[in-house]
Amino acid sequence: MTHRLILGDRAYSSWSLRAALLVDRFDLPVETDFISFLGKSVAEQLTDTPPARTVPTLVLDDGSVVWDSLAVAETLADLFPDAGLWPAGxxxxxxxxxxxxxxxxxxxxxxxxxxxxxxxxxxxxxxxxxxxxxxxxxxxxxxxxxxxxxxxxxxxxxxxxxxxxxxxxxxxxxxxxxxxxxxxxxxxxxxxxxxxxxxxxxxLTDGPDLPQYVRDYPQTDWPG
Ligand SMILES: N[C@@H](CCC(=O)N[C@@H](CS)C(=O)NCC(=O)O)C(=O)O
Known part of the structure; x- marks a missing residue:
């Protein structure tokens, strides 16, 4: 069994983005699973990993559950001390x-x-x-x-x-x-x-637009 990181919608889940960037950018051997922001609530989709009720949630290979992004980041730094997630000095x-x-x-x-x-x-x-x-x-x-x-x-x-x-x-x-x-x-x-x-x-292609995240302001091109 490997460590598993449960993430939310790529377009809208800012807390998920933080943990995902760490796994991807530092090439950490952690599986990622995504849950949907459509339909069932996040908490309802996390009933197999108590007491988590938000994403990101990290499930360690021994079944321990880490349900908060700062704790997830600290735990990844503990699990992979040579990866350089925190500065060395x-x-x-x-x-x-x-x-x-x-x-x-x-x-x-x-x-x-x-x-x-x-x-x-x-x-x-x-x-x-x-x-x-x-x-x-x-x-x-x-x-x-x-x-x-x-x-x-x-x-x-x-x-x-x-x-x-x-x-x-x-x-x-x-x-x-x-x-x-x-x-x-x-x-x-x-x-x-x-x-x-x-x-x-x-x-950009990961599921439908979710209206609760859309604002009624004039739009422009993405600046990046
Ligand atoms: N303090 C938590 C906040 C996590 C959070 O609120 N995640 C959102 C997605 S970005 C969530 O799962 N929301 C679902 C809900 O609150 O029902 C952390 O740092 O991980």
């Missing part, structure tokens, strides 16, 4: 952990107002003050990390911190949100990253 790793943790627990306005949707890009809409506040904070912490690392990734080589911010980059790009020049370069690095591009390409 203690201070870079500390920064990467702070970044991934803040992403995991923060930016509620951005996440609520701009649900990830890799199939469309919007323009000319007003995200409001709370999203602008989230974007200001994202600018600050990205700039802090990128100044230290020299870019293009937050803490040296691509790491869990970058995978955690990939869906944020996709939202900034897809909703046409205003950010600083250095943050824009970081978003562009995500849009050009081959693992992200492969995931997005599959998302």
């Amino acid at each position: 203690i201070s870079e790793r500390a920064t990467a952990r702070a970044l991934a943790s803040e992403m995991h627990s923060g930016f509620a306005a951005l996440r609520t107002m701009c649900p990830m949707n890799l199939r469309v890009a919007y323009r000319d809409w007003d995200p409001g003050l709370e999203v602008a506040e989230d974007l200001r904070r994202i600018d600050v912490i990205w700039d802090h990390a990128l100044t230290r690392s020299g870019g293009p990734w937050l803490c040296g080589d691509y790491s869990i911190a970058d995978a955690f911010f990939a869906p944020v980059a996709a939202r900034i790009a897809g909703y046409g949100l205003s950010i600083s020049d250095s943050a824009s370069s970081y978003v562009a690095a995500h849009l050009a990253e081959p693992t992200f591009r492969a995931w997005r390409a599959k998302s």
Whole structure:
């Protein structure tokens, strides 16, 4: 038996994208299974893996269930210590952990107002003050990390911190949100990253459009 990662819809499941990027980009020997966002709820589709009720969920080869994306990332780093999921240096790793943790627990306005949707890009809409506040904070912490690392990734080589911010980059790009020049370069690095591009390409034909993720704003071409 191998480790198994259960994921949601490629176009819409931002938490799934984080875990999937780690498995794909680091070429980890983990099987992936997908559940649908149509019909039955996610929790109803996960009754064989209690107490999971959301995706991503990682099921270890001994049957242990890891039901939260940050714990999934940490567990993958434990299982594959030579893969380099976290930066090797203690201070870079500390920064990467702070970044991934803040992403995991923060930016509620951005996440609520701009649900990830890799199939469309919007323009000319007003995200409001709370999203602008989230974007200001994202600018600050990205700039802090990128100044230290020299870019293009937050803490040296691509790491869990970058995978955690990939869906944020996709939202900034897809909703046409205003950010600083250095943050824009970081978003562009995500849009050009081959693992992200492969995931997005599959998302375009992976099931029907789901109306709950679609917004009634003017649309434009995907910027990547
Ligand atoms: N804190 C969780 C959140 C996971 C989550 O909310 N996943 C969404 C998909 S992106 C989900 O499964 N939603 C189904 C539901 O809430 O019923 C994590 O980090 O993994």
